[in-house]
Amino acid sequence: MKMQNFKYEGSGLNRFFGPLEAKIMEILWTNSLEMTIKDVQQKLDQAKIINFNTVMTVMNRLVAKGILQKKSVVRSFKYKPVVTRDEFMEKQSKELTFDLIEEFGSLAVTHMVDALDKVDPDLLDKLEQKIKEIKKDR
Known part of the structure; x- marks a missing residue:
């Protein structure tokens, strides 16, 4: 999983991901569990409501990039990072x-x-x- 864009001006995960991608990955890595989109959405910045569809789109892009795995679980999907x-x-x-x-x-x-x-x-x-x-x- 070679990341295509490296940002010299960023730091940490923001060198490899956009701001929302980095937050989502940090949540998934910190919780070390499979999580639904709703689980992740609830853990994102509590003061600022982030649209469910936005979170879903970003998480599915991370799946397409090979960063997350997605599996079907009773009318929902659970996501987890491919690596630590x-x-x-x-x-x-x-x-x-x-x-x-x-x-x-x-x-x-x-x-x-x-x-x-x-x-x-x-x-x-x-x-x-x-x-x-x-x-x-x-």
Whole structure:
């Protein structure tokens, strides 16, 4: 499930989803249960009523994108995420990293190492360890 649009200006789930999609996914991941559209609609921003049909449309688009599963249950449908939030973020960060390296090569790697130094020096040690593992396996 490779997300087609990545938003640099966003943060967290908003980099991959629209605002309502992100809220819906957060609700589904937080509750760890299969939920109906009505269940999700009730958990969305309580102060602002969001139309049932809007929630249904967005959830069905998430099914079409391969993010949610949908199953029929007695005159209704229940939805659940295909993967956990952590699995989703892992997959998307991996895809994004591979895409950057494929397109920009050593420039992307250099910038990633520069960013590691500025963010967390311990990450450089982890990177060094990972590089040693890869070289050993070759």
